[in-house]
Each structure stands twice: as C-alpha cells, then as structure tokens.
Amino acid sequence: MQRAGDETTKRLAPANEKEREQRDRLIACVELLFFAYRDFTNDPDQVLEQYGFGRAHHRVLHFVHRNPGLRVADLLHILKITKQSLARVLKQLIDEGFVTQRSGKADRRERLLFATAKGSRLADKLADLQMRRIELALDKAGPGADAMARRFLFAMIGEQDRERVEALIGIHEPAHDKTEFETREST
Amino acid sequence: MQRAGDETTKRLAPANEKEREQRDRLIACVELLFFAYRDFTNDPDQVLEQYGFGRAHHRVLHFVHRNPGLRVADLLHILKITKQSLARVLKQLIDEGFVTQRSGKADRRERLLFATAKGSRLADKLADLQMRRIELALDKAGPGADAMARRFLFAMIGEQDRERVEALIGIHEPAHDKTEFETREST
DNA sequence: CAAATAAGTCAACATGACTGACGTAAGTTT
DNA sequence: AAACTTACGTCAGTCATGTTGACTTATTTG
Structure with missing residues (x-):
C-alpha cells in the first residue's frame, strides 16, 4: 500500500530529509489547530454554562446576531447540521427570548431570524471573549498575522463553501491566490 | 451594563471607525476559525466512519501514535476530558488492536500506550488527509504562512498549557514575542 | 505500614449530533 | 384549480461523547 513509492499521491513515507x-511542520499545524480550537471554544463555554446553554x-445565536434576517435554511448550510438538531437549540433560544422570528414578506413560508436585545448582549459578550484571545494571539504572532491568518483560515474551508462564506463574512482582502499551484514538484 | 463608556476594558461598543x-477583522477571524475547523475535522470523519470510530x-490514536509510550494521565491533560470519557474510546482502540499497553519499567503502575502497526497505518492515513488540506491552504495564503500560522495557533493556546504543548510538538520556532518584534529573519 | 498515586470500573446522566417519517403552509407549475 | 415543490416544524428513536460521583486495585513512596 504505502511501500512502493508513489509519493506523489500518498506521501505516507517521507523519502528525504526535506x-x-x-x-x-504540517503535523505541528494539525496538532496546533486542535489545541487552538480546544482553548478557543473554552472561553465562551464558561459563560454559556451560566445561561444553561x-x-x-x-x-446559532452568533450567526443570527451577525446576520439579521437569516433564514433557517441558511443556518443549516452554515452549521452543516440537520434540521432536527437545529430545531432543538433554536426553540430554546426563542422560548427564552434570545432570538425572534418573523415571516418573510416576499415569501411568507420563510421564518427570518433576529437576535433580540438580550440575545445581542450575550452574543457580543461571547464574541468579545473570542476576539480578545485572537487579538492577543495575532499580536504575539507578529505584524501581518491578521491578514495572513484570515487568508490561511479561509483557504482551509472546503472549496464549495468558500463563496458562501465570503458573502457571509464580507471582509477578508483578495485571496492572494497563487493562480495555480505550479504543480508542486512532489519528490 | 455596556452603556457608559469603559471601552478600554469592555470594547462592546466600538467608538470610532478604526x-x-x-x-x-477580528470577528471575521472568529468565524473563519469555526469554518476552518468544521471542514478540517470533516476529512478524517469520512474515513473514521468506515472503521466505526x-x-x-x-x-487518542493520533497522540498515542505521535508520542509512543504516552501515559494515560498525559492523554487526559492533552485532551482535557475525564478519565471515564477516555476509557471508553481507549478500550475500543485496544480491543480492536489499534493500540497496545505495556507497564512502565520504572513505575509499574503506569500503562504506557503505543500504536500497533495497524493503528499507525490508520493514524498516518488520517494525518495525511489533514496535512494535505493544511498544505494547500498554506500555499494559497502565500509565502511565510507556514511559520506565521504556527506562531498564531500556538499563541491561541491557554498560557498554562503552552509549555506542555511546546514540549509535545517540539517543532515551532521561537515564539516571536512582542517584546522583541524585529530580529526575526531566521529559520 | 500508611498514604498517595496511576489507572480501571460501574452507574447515571446531559448534550448534540443522527435517521426516518410525517405534517402544514405557501409558493410554483401544469 | 389541481398537483407539485419548498420552507419549516415535529415526533420518535438512536448514537457518540462528554459529565459526576463512588469505588477498586496495584504500586510506589514517606
């Protein structure tokens, strides 16, 4: 399987020192991404516990807050979970007054979602925690880390979703694409 | 609450344009990190499904594979889960022959963990998927993204854990701390 | 020997995912 | 107008993975 060459596609056995x-380096990235995300999610988790969330x-609250009038279907595409999974948490957020629904005026089947004042306060509080951690990390990473991190993270997204995410987020500067990956001369 | 000023510590209401x-930009990073991790974990998930994992x-398999002879206690610190949560998955990995245990020779209470050949094959296969995604993303992010990403991700880790992670991973170049901004043309 | 440590285990529970089936209202097509 | 499709909601059951708390066993250490 990984015995005889074919490093162009498999690369399971590194040939030379380089x-x-x-x-x-890449494995370090894999592990660092795990640790970074582990601690990144830990900040809001502490607060959420106090709310029973x-x-x-x-x-859900975050994306609704950042995109007022988001439809349920949009949320499903963003989160990549099932309707039933979303329903449970969304219902709780609505019942407890963090999110409200209105019917779309063009298409009255749609339920447009909005964060309430209470919901917005919580969303901001949680976002602030995460932004602070990121801000400190970017500072420590050195100048230019900001744009570089956004380009890297954006490129980590599955190709089919990049356009959608770009539309959702809006910010990030031009993708700094290599136009084509010069066919990476493998070996 | 967030009404009267105090932006120095709260920053909930942005004052000026800058x-x-x-x-x-920071919120974009928050969201991109979510999307990046969502798709990053999706690659291995497809494969794991075929193994019933x-x-x-x-x-567990990854860290055992990368750190032969790891102790159970070490794994608990890395994953930040409880002994009981770990026990369930670890038992399955051992029962199905992906991981083995040996008693430590210095301290025979310790159970040192090792990936079997079968376990190593799977671990490499999964790591390869994740490395490939990262490699492409780093290419798209432009030159220097590699080192920058590692510095950024490393700095995202909780301060108490950085030393431990550094020892675990080994690689990443000096931390590029803000105290000495310049002087960074090395490695 | 007593106490502390490393690990394993039993039981109960919460969260957040999943599948599958079905319902209902409102737009769209024929 | 009837038939189809779409957007959303819901009921019911399952699974994966996390949690607490209590207890055991083996081994090292004071």
Whole structure:
C-alpha cells in the first residue's frame, strides 16, 4: 500500500530529509489547530454554562446576531447540521427570548431570524471573549498575522463553501491566490 | 451594563471607525476559525466512519501514535476530558488492536500506550488527509504562512498549557514575542 | 505500614449530533 | 384549480461523547 513509492499521491513515507521536515511542520499545524480550537471554544463555554446553554446555542445565536434576517435554511448550510438538531437549540433560544422570528414578506413560508436585545448582549459578550484571545494571539504572532491568518483560515474551508462564506463574512482582502499551484514538484 | 463608556476594558461598543474595522477583522477571524475547523475535522470523519470510530478515537490514536509510550494521565491533560470519557474510546482502540499497553519499567503502575502497526497505518492515513488540506491552504495564503500560522495557533493556546504543548510538538520556532518584534529573519 | 498515586470500573446522566417519517403552509407549475 | 415543490416544524428513536460521583486495585513512596 504505502511501500512502493508513489509519493506523489500518498506521501505516507517521507523519502528525504526535506520531506520529513515539511511533514513535521504540517503535523505541528494539525496538532496546533486542535489545541487552538480546544482553548478557543473554552472561553465562551464558561459563560454559556451560566445561561444553561451549550456550544450549539452559541453558534446559532452568533450567526443570527451577525446576520439579521437569516433564514433557517441558511443556518443549516452554515452549521452543516440537520434540521432536527437545529430545531432543538433554536426553540430554546426563542422560548427564552434570545432570538425572534418573523415571516418573510416576499415569501411568507420563510421564518427570518433576529437576535433580540438580550440575545445581542450575550452574543457580543461571547464574541468579545473570542476576539480578545485572537487579538492577543495575532499580536504575539507578529505584524501581518491578521491578514495572513484570515487568508490561511479561509483557504482551509472546503472549496464549495468558500463563496458562501465570503458573502457571509464580507471582509477578508483578495485571496492572494497563487493562480495555480505550479504543480508542486512532489519528490 | 455596556452603556457608559469603559471601552478600554469592555470594547462592546466600538467608538470610532478604526475600532469598528478592527472589530470586523477580528470577528471575521472568529468565524473563519469555526469554518476552518468544521471542514478540517470533516476529512478524517469520512474515513473514521468506515472503521466505526469517531473523532474521539482519532484524537487518542493520533497522540498515542505521535508520542509512543504516552501515559494515560498525559492523554487526559492533552485532551482535557475525564478519565471515564477516555476509557471508553481507549478500550475500543485496544480491543480492536489499534493500540497496545505495556507497564512502565520504572513505575509499574503506569500503562504506557503505543500504536500497533495497524493503528499507525490508520493514524498516518488520517494525518495525511489533514496535512494535505493544511498544505494547500498554506500555499494559497502565500509565502511565510507556514511559520506565521504556527506562531498564531500556538499563541491561541491557554498560557498554562503552552509549555506542555511546546514540549509535545517540539517543532515551532521561537515564539516571536512582542517584546522583541524585529530580529526575526531566521529559520 | 500508611498514604498517595496511576489507572480501571460501574452507574447515571446531559448534550448534540443522527435517521426516518410525517405534517402544514405557501409558493410554483401544469 | 389541481398537483407539485419548498420552507419549516415535529415526533420518535438512536448514537457518540462528554459529565459526576463512588469505588477498586496495584504500586510506589514517606
């Protein structure tokens, strides 16, 4: 399987020293991403506990707050979860007055979602925690980390979703694309 | 609550244009980190399904594979889950021959963990998927993204854990602390 | 020997995902 | 107008993965 060459597609066995170093760097990234996300989600989790909410509530509240009038279907595409999973947390957020619904005027089947004042306060509070951690990390990473991090994270997103996310977020400067990956000369 | 000023510590209401832009950039990072991680974990999930494993198994297998002889207690600190949560997935990995245990020779209470050949194959396969995504993203982000991403992600980790993670990963170059901004043309 | 430590185990529970089936209102097509 | 499609909601059951709390066993250490 990974015995005989074919490093162009498999790369399971690093051949030379350079390849091994590159592999180590990439594995470091894999692990760092795990640790970074682990601690990144930990900040809001502490606060959410006091409200009886979990991460799922946070995600819903956040995207509704940042995109007033979001439809349920949009939320499903963003979160990539099922309608039934969303329903549970969304219902709680609505019942407890953090989110409201209105019917769309063009299409009255649509339920447009909005954060209430109470919901917005919580969403801002949670976002602030996460922004503060990111801000400090970007500072420590050095000048230019801001734009670089956004380009890197954006490129981590599955190709099919990038356009949608771009429309959702709006900000990030031009993608700094290499126009084509010069066919990476593998070995 | 957030009415009267105090932006120095709260920053809930952006005062000027510059502050608002900075806040938008940071919020973009928050959201991009969510999307990036969502898709980052999706790659291995597809494969794990075929083995009847989940993300929890992946994490355990990965860190055991990368750190042969890891103790159970170490794993608990890395994953930040409880002994009982770990026990369930670890037992499955051992029962199905992906991980083995040996008693430590210095301290025979310790159970040192090792990936079997079968376990190593799976771990490499999963790591490869994640590395490939990261490699492409770093390419798209432009030159220097590699080191920058590692510095940023490392700085996202809670301060108490950074030393431990540094020891675990080994690689990442000096932390590029803000105290000495310049002087960074190395490595 | 007594106490502390490393690990395993039993039981109960919460959260957040999933599938599948079905309902209902409102737009769209024929 | 009838038939179809779409957007959303809901009921019911399952699974994966996290939690607490209590208890055991083996081993090292004071």
